[in-house]
Amino acid sequence: MNNKAQGNGSADVVVIGGGIIGCAVAMRLAQAKAKVTVLERGEIGAEASSAAAGMLAPQGEMISPPAFSDLCLKSRDLYPGFVAEIEELSGEKVGYRTDGAVLVGISDAECHELEETYHVQTKRGLPLELLTGDEARRRVPGLAAEIRTALFVPGDHWLDNVRLMSALAKACTRLGVTLRPHSDVKKLNATDGKVESVTVGGNGGGTTVSASQFILAAGCWSRDLTASPAMEKSLQPCRGQILEFESPDELPHVVRAGHFYLVPRASHRVVAGTTAEYTGYDKAVTAEGMRSVIEGVSRIAPFIKNYRFTRAWAGLRPDTKDHLPVVGHGELKNLIFSTGHFRNGILLAPANAQVVSELTLTGKSTTPSELYSPLRLSR
Template sequence: MDAPEIAIPHARPRTDYDAVIVGAGVIGLAVAWRAAQRGVRVALVDPEPGSGASHAAAGMLAPVTEAHYGEEQLLRLNLASARRYPEFVAELEEVSGTSAGFSAGGTLAVAFDSGDRAVLADLAEFHQRLGLASEPLTGRECRAHEPLLAPDVQSGLLVSGDHQIDNRMLIAALLTAIGRAHVQLHRERVAELLIEHDAAAGVRLADGRILHAQRVVLAAGCRSTSIPGLPSGVLPPIRPVKGQILRLSVPASAAPFLSHAVRGVVRGRQVYLVPREHGELVIGATVEEQGFDTQVTAGGVYELLRAAHGLVPDVGELPLTEVRAGLRPGSPDNAPILGATDLPGLIAATGHFRNGVLLTPITADAIAECLVTGQLPEEAAAFVPQRFGKELGRFAKKAAFA
């Protein structure tokens, strides 16, 4: 008699890499590209690459006009990343063969009334104290630079070194670049972070496949700390911060609409208008602590359009082509979390809040260096997860009782 057949459970397929990167926004894409350039065998995992906050962003590269009191350390990182952008873009465009949409047109920050003018004057003084380049302008001088500005604009600051990039063109160029660098892109959801021998060892995908790796990089934006299997307390919570943003079309008959990115304070509300060379105007963005809500609201759209119309009345004549809400990843101190965590094999590249696009070059270089040498460059050393110290333990306790 033949021996009975024994059913053997189907083994889940496993693939080995040097690094698995979870999340394919601009940060994850750029880290994958830079790491692959340095010989790292990289897998990138995201069900919809480039579709989150990176897709919704305005692409402002504005470390000076976005400088805030008490964030001087973050400002230095932002400035260092901004300095890298021209070379980063030139290399990316050469590799990808496509434009990344970089524009060096500068930024004009303007004030609408006397209260807003005082805010702008304080910002100018802050810039001067830190040695940042900005040129104070009268309202008339502002309109000489941008004729469509409202007569009520009272003053301004011209920051020639604050630029912009078309974030969607940047994503497309990075997707091409990682393909040519032989990065393996898995368009699938991560079902679990794998831990073996008390160290991160890869991920299991929703379709059952296992991607085994010596290092795992969490670059999943506001969902970085929601990955199943991530131990409590390894990272502080990354919260979603909602931002509603509008896109308008500029007809050829109205071009050029604006020559600079325009940032304004209108009755205490901040707004920016970012012109694209291909005939688009981006208006943004609200800052809302609403959890994972991505609904566009009438109130949010109204406030943005009202503020933009106050600065540039002709905005009211442009076709509205897109309204969208994205979720920025905010850390407890609103600064990025970079480098090795206390879980061996797990590296963070998240928490960039409003500066994800701006910090893309320096984050990519820093995490690639960390993957290759195990060390974070000095310029990024202040942003390690361990900076929160005992707070991580309290974060873990809060999570346990949530």
């Protein structure tokens, strides 16, 4: 990596977007002594990275293809070290829990899918237990009497992603990363196939910031900066709505059936999700969204009906046409894409940071990147 002259308005690396993906990459680059600036349009971590439920669920999400599932498992395995580093640098706890998840089935189709998952994942050597409905109810008292089959997945973990973002931002600052909230990147300025600078508007005030390398980590808004109609079509925001309740009894595990789930949080809270809606950049919480989440979770955990509702929110997942991340170089030689992590951006943050920091520092990565190449989206 060629170092740019240091000073106002220039850096070795500019990261566009201060969500978990951008900040985790910035942290790794700063640890390798790069001078990193993160340009964030709003507040650091305030979009999808705070809206998420915080599950680290490479098994429960039943992810495919196998190479992507391997990346998710690898990232889950990187988490204990990632959390320990962030907690130490920031002095803040992130509510990291490794108590596992209970996946439940009521209908024939759900029970069949769980049994399939059990066989496929057991064959791959992944630990999980097939449970009867009664065994599931012993693990989580109060689960629906109609549950017939369940899986206990000890390797699916979770954390409080809001706390993680606060700690990660602090860790970045301690390592010397310049975090610039309210810096809206309006445009990439490229000549001869290379980005020279970005133009920053908003409270940053129409300035340019130059660097040797640029990383596009603007979540679902990344598509607005690519100036490529094909990219714009392939990258889509996918809205997810979440409800939070006060929970009188502590839920011992994550509980889920398909895309409906309950995730325990500290201070007697539980979050319930979620929807998957393609409604553009609209982050509204809707009556229909709330109805569907309440119906989905109370079907498996009827006790939620008596819980006191505290608040609801929505966030936008960065989805792609094949639901796989977009990581690597596109047509501009010093612009690395780091987006499209869809439902698993919290889980994938450590593995993604490893890949993208390797690419930035050496031009190569140990993880084969063809599957995630930005170029596939314009084919």
